[in-house]
Amino acid sequence: MIKIYIDGASRGNPGPCGVGYLICEDDKVVKRESIALGEQTNNFAEYMALIFALVDSAALGYSSCEVYSDSQLLCEQLNGNYKVKNKNIYPLFILANRLIKNFKEFRISHIRREKNSQADELAKQATDH
Numbered sequence: 001m002i003k004i005y006i007d008g009a010s011r012g013n014p015g016p017c018g019v020g021y022l023i024c025e026d027d028k029v030v031k032r033e034s035i036a037l038g039e040q041t042n043n044f045a046e047y048m049a050l051i052f053a054l055v056d057s058a059a060l061g062y063s064s065c066e067v068y069s070d071s072q073l074l075c076e077q078l079n080g081n082y083k084v085k086n087k088n089i090y091p092l093f094i095l096a097n098r099l100i101k102n103f104k105e106f107r108i109s110h111i112r113r114e115k116n117s118q119a120d121e122l123a124k125q126a127t128d129h
Helices: 042-059 072-078 090-100 113-127
Strands: 002-010 015-025 028-040 064-069 105-110
Touching (some): 015 042, 015 113, 028 113, 042 064, 042 072, 042 090, 064 113, 072 105
Parallel strands (some): 002 064
Antiparallel strands (some): 002 015, 015 028
């Protein structure tokens, strides 16, 4: 099972935003990405980080993954503990769940920001573009 570390960042909410993620297999980084998304909210960026990472993981041939995010909202929504109330985020929630269904095994866990520093740095870099 691969490990994926994701993060979204926004300078202002909304503001210039970006995503960062790392796809790791056996503690080795297989892919590291930083993508600027223009003017959006932080929650939009968090969902897009997950979506981009899942698309890339599937394209690389992986079928099982554990995702780590410092967004408690994202994790709780995807684990079914929180409802998605924001109408702009709801389509991203639906898309993320469709992508998740393509994986044989999927888990998402909330981690502290300090444990997600590499993805955080990549997301912050993307907001500067």
